[in-house]
Amino acid sequence: MPSFHRRVRSIDLAGQVVVITGAGSGIGRELALLCAQRGALLALCDINGVGVSRTAEEAHEHGAQVLMSQIDVSDADAMRRFAQATFDRFGRVDLLVNNAGVAVVGGFLETNRKDWQWLIDINLMGVVHGCEAFLPAMVRSGRGGHIVNLSSAAGLLANPQLSAYSATKFAVLGLSEALRMEMKPYGIGVTAVCPGIIDTAITQDSPIRSGGDTDERRKRLMSVYRKRGYTANRAAHNILRAVQRNRAVAPVAAEAHLMYALSRATPPLARWLAARLADLSK
Ligand SMILES: NC(=O)c1ccc[n+]([C@@H]2O[C@H](COP(=O)([O-])OP(=O)(O)OC[C@H]3O[C@@H](n4cnc5c(N)ncnc54)[C@H](O)[C@@H]3O)[C@@H](O)[C@H]2O)c1
Numbered sequence: 001m002p003s004f005h006r007r008v009r010s011i012d013l014a015g016q017v018v019v020i021t022g023a024g025s026g027i028g029r030e031l032a033l034l035c036a037q038r039g040a041l042l043a044l045c046d047i048n049g050v051g052v053s054r055t056a057e058e059a060h061e062h063g064a065q066v067l068m069s070q071i072d073v074s075d076a077d078a079m080r081r082f083a084q085a086t087f088d089r090f091g092r093v094d095l096l097v098n099n100a101g102v103a104v105v106g107g108f109l110e111t112n113r114k115d116w117q118w119l120i121d122i123n124l125m126g127v128v129h130g131c132e133a134f135l136p137a138m139v140r141s142g143r144g145g146h147i148v149n150l151s152s153a154a155g156l157l158a159n160p161q162l163s164a165y166s167a168t169k170f171a172v173l174g175l176s177e178a179l180r181m182e183m184k185p186y187g188i189g190v191t192a193v194c195p196g197i198i199d200t201a202i203t204q205d206s207p208i209r210s211g212g213d214t215d216e217r218r219k220r221l222m223s224v225y226r227k228r229g230y231t232a233n234r235a236a237h238n239i240l241r242a243v244q245r246n247r248a249v250a251p252v253a254a255e256a257h258l259m260y261a262l263s264r265a266t267p268p269l270a271r272w273l274a275a276r277l278a279d280l281s282k
Pocket residue numbers: 021022023024025026027028045046047048051071072073074099100101102103122150151152153154194195196197198199200201202205232
């Protein structure tokens with residue numbers, strides 16, 4: 001059993017090798033810094049070289065050894081090279097966090113084929129490539145470990161304003177649940193993390209396809225996330241707690257917990273709530 005699955009007060013990452021994709025911003029960045037503070041050895045990647053360098057420098061200041069790479073998770077070969085570099089440098093991987101993700105705001109009628117491909121390539125295939133590149137060696141090592149895949153509250157309950165995004169996040173949840181059963185004999189835990197509204201740069205960077213004036217729309221979207229006030233740092237703490245407890249599904253933030261509970265107990269009420277939440281950012 002990996003040492004972080006023990007029932008201790010807070011997860012022990014001293015000397016553990018942690019890989020995080022999308023570590024240049026938001027949840028991935030905060031998770032990297034938290035892991036650094038807790039003594040982990042880090043392999044970080046992001047498509048944004050400036051962002052991931054910044055995170056790596058800060059993690060270094062916390063005393064962490066860091067391997068850093070600028071790669072696109074939708075590129076399977078690049079992911080394999082990143083994995084090879086990680087095993088060459090640290091010899092093993094204990095925790096893999098497939099965090100990199102993007103969003104497109106819009107209903108089905110406003111989402112074009114290019115948007116679909118972009119979301120599928122990064123949100124779903126990025127997770128597949130991460131698992132493909134790291135898992136076989138983790139299994140062969142016989143040391144156990146843990147995988148975290150970033151789904152979303154929109155992967156628990158479909159959001160009509162995030163039509164294609166929801167589809168990719170449902171897929172990540174399904175993959176994670178299947179992988180969890182398959183990996184159990186190898187002592188590798190799998191957690192699907194489903195955040196609610198977390199205030200990160202995703203609100204600035206996501207293309208908006210619906211609702212007319214996009215400047216106005218973006219301001220409203222960003223203001224909903226800002227007012228909600230749930231930070232990426234808080235999300236990172238919750239993710240590590242979910243790893244320690246070896247949770248199958250980990251909602252993050254109250255609205256995600258509520259959506260998870262309602263989607264299981266009373267699906268019609270859950271759908272009503274999801275539609276109201278989507279209206280908030282219209
Ligand atoms: N913020 C939220 O409210 C929220 C809610 C639910 C789920 N999530 C999920 O959490 C994860 C992290 O999002 P965040 O909110 O921290 O967003 P963010 O935009 O702050 O960070 C995402 C990071 O992923 C990187 N990235 C994007 N495409 C990439 C690619 N092709 N290859 C490598 N890196 C890439 C970005 O450069 C960025 O640094 C995502 O999977 C997102 O879908 C976020």
